[in-house]
Amino acid sequence: MKPEISRRRLLAGVAGAVGLVGISDVSGGRTFPAGLRAVGTNRVRAGDTGGTRSRVTATLRPRPVTVDLGGPHVTTWGYADDLPGPLIRARAGDTLRVELVNGLPTDTSVHWHGIALPNNMDGVPGLTQPPIRPGCRYTYEFPLPHPGTYFYHPHSGVQLDRALYGVLIVDDPQEAGRYDHEWIVVLDDWIDGTGRTPDDALAALRETGGHADMQGMDPAGAHGEGAEPDSHHDEGPDTSGHGGPASAGHGDMGGMEMMTSPLLGGAGDVSYPHHLVNGRVPAAPRVFRARPGERARVRIINAGSDTAYRVALAGHRLTVTHTDGFPVHPVDTDALLLGMGERVDVMVELGDGVFPLIADAEGKTGRGLALVRTGSGATPPADVRLTELEGRVLDTATLHAAGSVRLVDRRPDRVHRLELGGSMNPYRWTINGATFHDADPLLVEQGERVRLEFVNRSEMFHPMHLHGHTFALTGGGARKDTVVVVPHQSVSVDFDAGNPGLWMVHCHNAYHAETGMMATLAYRA
Structure with a gap:
């Protein structure tokens, strides 16, 4: 970008x-x-959320790193030696000050996704700031006007498709916090260090007209242009009752995989060897622990570059309470669909056992997996089939803002x-x-x-x-x-x-x- x-x-x-x-x-x-x-100048004043409380500081050091994905070790660019990058946490009304020290061999930047900040802090090289050159430092400082779930990433080329992302949580000082656990779940599609880089994938798309990494392309093969669109999303599409990932359309185009999503149509352009939850492949999942009957607030972020995810927790209904940081009228659902850059907060009352938290790559092959463990039980296989994924699938565009x-x-x-x-x-x-x-x-x-x-x-x-x-x-x-x-x-x-x-x-x-x-x-x- x-x-x-x-x-x-x-x-x-x-x-x-x-x-x-x-x-x-x-x-x-x-x-x-x-x-x-x-x-x-940021027109949403800190006083709107109770006044400036403090200055929160952090340092980001993007650099070449080797990351363990739970078995596969990959060489990539990251803010840390693990995924996701450092968690930054503050309260609404605080001022955030982050110094970036560029240890990459190329220019970079940081965009604070979803934050209503002053324009010169937005992190877009050539538009709101100069590019941050290798070996240079740059300081971002801005107030945090709204509570919510956000994340940060570069706005430089396709650097987002590496390990250059992290979560920013802005807490609401007036929120009661009626839950026992808070879990942060970051979804990501992964290609870097597997024999190709994101820049290689982009070059292949440009050189071959998308054919090298084809997914979700129409059978005509060449053009994305189509018929006159219909009005959509004022009330939102009815996504309940659709089939799960097994119902996605498959086709063969000379040995190249072509897949579509029953909810989204096309399913992306890049085939990914791995889909991650909090930086881990399904063979070595992250585990969230609690007790039966406890309530968990789960903040889910799609940090992927080319993949939407269908998310469900086995044996549970999810109550969606926020989207992109802002509260909504709560809605119960079996599963939810998240496009790249979207975030949701859900509440769940936990049962007794071991439950897979699945993020199926919508319309693609592959999934991310984490586990919720509240009691004894065997670890389910990574390819376990969840009936929730085939039930009601919520599109965040159908939600309605809280008053x-x-x-x-x-x-x-x-x-x-x-x-x-x-x-x-x-x-x-x-x-x-x-x-x-x-x-x-x-x-x-x-x-x-x-x-x-x-x-x-x-x-x-x-x-x-x-x-x-x-x-x-x-x-x-x-x-x-x-x-x-x-x-x-x-x-x-x-x-x-x-x-x-x-x-x-x-x-x-x-x-x-x-x-x-x-x-x-x-x-x-």
Whole structure:
């Protein structure tokens, strides 16, 4: 994800669109046209959550490491010698100060996924900061306005598809915490150090038109463009009663695997040898321990780059309480579906025994596995079949915001339509027919209610992520920062423009973003 390549086009597009000339501001080694809010001030004050309490500090040292995945040892780039990276924890209202020391052989950055922070702390090289060169240091410092489950990762190329990610938990000082355990569950698809790197996978996709790592491609083989999408997700799709992973479509294309998801359509572009839960393969799972009858809050993060996961806990129903950090009206479900970049919090009352926590790679071959152990019993096999995966599968876009965080009803002042398209050959992904190299910015003004209409004209699903803001799905939907848009469907979301700057809107499939599916949302002065 390298936005610096579009700098000239972005500045020309903004200046032309708003009738501005000249250069007024230089920030992070980057110039911006006069009248453009290049570096914003966080409009959500710490006092909104009880006032600033303290400054929390941390240091991240990205570097080459060897990681034990529970048997396979892989050479990769990481923040630590284990996965996920260091847990950063603070309270809403605190200020977070993180120093990054770059021990990598290339440039890097850190994006604080889901946080409404000042624009110059957003971690996008070439747009909000200079790239952090090898051997250099960079300090991020910003207030944490909202409690919730977040994570951090680079916004540089496909570095996310290595071990460069970690969890950021922002606690609510007013929350009662009516549970006995809190467990953090991070899902990831893994390729690095297995004979290929993420950069190798990206090069193969570009060179062969996606055929080298084909999954979820339409049988026509070449183009992602499709028919006129239908309206989707205002109330959300009915995902209950669908078959489990065994019902996914399979096909053969000259020895290359082609799979589709019954819920998402296309299932991604890269075949992964491993799917991890908290950095472990199913043969050596992480174990969460408790007693029968206790309650656990489980924070689940999909840190994958190309894979959605269908998640279930054997013998249990999950009560979803939060999505992307914000509370929702609680909903019980057998399983849930998470696109890349999405997070959910669930509550579960634990039974007696040993229970597999499964994350099936939606529409792909493979799964992640952890164990919940509350009593005696044999460890179930990694390929155990869960009836919960074939029951009601909840799509987070069907959730509704709790009253405390519901966006006030208001007609939008501005509407931007983002048509999502692309092709497998050449491997190219677009917004409104253009890759990020050539895209015009999406202009907004401070104080506006803005509607984004995501219209998917491709055969692939796209988890669309907005930086620096949370939006609400129209019709009283959940407050989120990442939402999945399935093939030939549309999703409308609203947000209040209250955090000036230059912000990314992009697909959180790292390979789609890196090959063009990004745009810039730009505030006018």
